[in-house]
Amino acid sequence: MAVFWITFRIEGQEGASDYNQKYVALQAVWHDITPMYWAEPTSFVIFEAETTIDILASKIRNAINPKTDVVLIRENGKNNCRIVGQWEDDAIFSLMPGLKK
Numbered sequence: 001m002a003v004f005w006i007t008f009r010i011e012g013q014e015g016a017s018d019y020n021q022k023y024v025a026l027q028a029v030w031h032d033i034t035p036m037y038w039a040e041p042t043s044f045v046i047f048e049a050e051t052t053i054d055i056l057a058s059k060i061r062n063a064i065n066p067k068t069d070v071v072l073i074r075e076n077g078k079n080n081c082r083i084v085g086q087w088e089d090d091a092i093f094s095l096m097p098g099l100k101k
Contacts, residue, residue: 003076004056005046006030011068025063026071029056046076057082072096 008026012019030037030047033056037047049056053075060071061084070085072092079098093099 001048001050002053002078003046003048004053004073005044005076006060006071006073007044008064008071009043009069010064013065013068022064022069026060029059029063033059053080053082057084060084 010019010022010026012022027039030039030045030049033049033051034047037045039045039047053073057073060073064071064085066085068086070083070087072081072083074081074096081096081099083092083099083101
């Protein structure tokens, strides 16, 4: 079993209902794969799951709008991380060696 954390920024192009719909869809990703998670902050979640980071990234990509939103995923204790969606600052690749798109 692996422990993952994600941090994210989701946009609400169509207003609050669009944001809420994507937020609920993103929550469903970890709710569907594990009962063990911590999600007190609004844009950060840590959870354990029996999945791979690539499968997790795919599920997250389907829950957001990758043209406007961004999610950073890391497998805790490993140099295994992914970025999904749209980002502007490539400094993240220097700060997180091993980060893949």
